[in-house]
């Protein structure tokens with residue numbers, strides 16, 4: 186069976202910005218696949234190429250074995266697309282928008298009414314369907330957009346950062362909905378810079394950074410590959426540099442400790458990588474007590490996807506976002522996007 | 525929790541349905557698809573108009589004000605200044621019919637430009653449209669319908685102000701001429717909406733084209749009033765080729781295809797010849813915008 190989505194060595198530049206340098210991944214039929222990366226990593230650019238909104242400079246894109254470059258129309262019919270920014274016509278009601286969408290996907294006229302009714306019900310839009318979309322809250326707009334994307338029963342639903350800007354309740358509604366969608370047999374490709382989201386939802390994921398895939402696999406594969414557990418230690422609420430250095434020395438000599446990093450941003454707390462499966466915490470506390478250093482807080486956890494990202498890039502997703510936020514020119518990008 | 529999504533029936537509603545895509549990619553009924561998508565897009569424009577009628581209202585009121593103001597401006601002009609037995613209202617009505625249609629058509633690209641800027645166009649571009657020309661077709665149908673409404677109002681208002689009412693054949697000829705000028709100008713505006721970077725630039729183009737083309741046509745004054753150089757420009761201006769035949773229809777009950785309806789510094793044009801010029805104008809514009817559309821619709 187052909188992959189639901191196959192992207193191979195994709196490249197795309199905007200002027201002299203290389204938005205996507207080399208991205209490859211495969212989405213299997215029936216799974217939820219996550220594309221995780223910080224702001225500006227190239228997620229939206231990848232999705233725009235997949236949905237035939239942008240022409241890749243290079244690379245292969247296939248949906249169910251059909252090339253998006255050679256047969257864009259067939260690919261458009263197979264994909265449902267929920268954009269990062271919901272674009273709805275404020276003057277239309279939800280139902281009118283869905284009717285328009287049904288005609289754009291050439292649903293048989295005899296089916297349209299029932300199909301719209303079905304989706305309004307499934308997405309809980311009954312009380313909103315006949316109101317103008319301009320009056321909708323963000324969560325309701327997203328749901329309408331989901332309904333529109335699913336109207337033609339696509340094989341793959343593509344969602345670009347579907348929960349950005351939503352309140353927690355609306356976010357949960359979307360998550361739950363995507364799981365039901367998978368249960369019904371629809372393949373889901375979702376991008377996010379929110380790692381808990383991908384961790385909770387995705388069967389498999391690719392982490393992308395600055396236009397390149399740095400890891401692909403199931404969430405536990407990626408975490409297991411890193412090995413070890415993570416320990417976060419605070420000696421005091423705000424630890425002095427000397428004490429942190431002293432503790433670092435002592436802890437590094439323990440046999441089960443693999444690495445110790447002082448996090449100066451977090452009040453000189455210490456991040457340790459330790460061999461997994463051992464009860465390291467009591468031994469750490471004990472060896473600190475021997476040199477009369479106190480323990481303010483101490484916690485052990487399995488590695489997170491953020492640790493996967495950290496190991497590959499040397500920075501956390503949060504750091505990457507902050508860096509990206511300061512260098513982007515959104516006005517200029519929008520202009521470019523329209524070209 | 526009313527906010528949550530009902531989970532009954534979900535399976536059947538959410539399952540992919542390959543037969544829909546098969547059916548469409550293999551169906552030879554692409555004309556049917558083109559009609560379906562064009563009608564739906566046109567309907568959207570009319571719903572917008574119905575809920576936000578201000579453009580139509582302004583489009584009707586404006587020529588009406590021109591009619592009254594210009595009429596008053598020239599109310600003491602010497603008798604027969606605008607030709608034998610031609611009141612200024614009668615002289616002006618054809619100019620305003622064409623000018624109103626022209627202005628409306630020139631604005632046709634604005635909604636498309638806003639769809640581009642707000643991302644709504646992406647919704648259309650990710651859909652498997654049988655041809656993206658349905659987007660152009662829908663805007664054109666919409667603008668032509670608006671122009672006909674405007675024209676009807678001006679014809680009636682001018683009749684009340686003393687310009688007289690052409691016969692049924694005359695009205696049909698006027699409709700044909702309005703159709704031809706609107707088609708070309710709408711296409712031009714839509715081409716610009718896809719080519720220019722944003723709505724600011726489009727509005728700037730509309731702004732610098734609109735009034736100059738009005739004054740460089742015979743809408744407000746006959747050719748014989750103009751300086752030589754302006755006569756040349758006005759004789760090249762497509763608006764003049766739409767205004768003059770309508771004016772002839774207003775002035776002569778007994779016009780025919782071969783009546784000379786327009787005199788330029790070089791030759792006279794018959795009614796039939798003027799229609800050919802307008803057709804050529806449309807053909808030229810439609811050819812010229814092809815590369816602009818193809819760049820985006822490829």
Ligand SMILES: Nc1ncnc2c1ncn2[C@@H]1O[C@H](COP(=O)(O)OP(=O)(O)OP(=O)(O)O)[C@@H](O)[C@H]1O
Pocket residue numbers: 199202203204205222223224225226227228229230231269346378513514517518519520521522523
């Ligand atoms: N239209 C454009 N013109 C110029 N540069 C662009 C354009 N679109 C994206 N870029 C640049 O390409 C890079 C990738 O952008 P992209 O929008 O694909 O990232 P993203 O992962 O979707 O980010 P976000 O999480 O903020 O949506 C960024 O550096 C961005 O500045």
Ligand SMILES: [Mg+2]
Pocket residue numbers: 228229230269345346
């Ligand atoms: Mg994005």
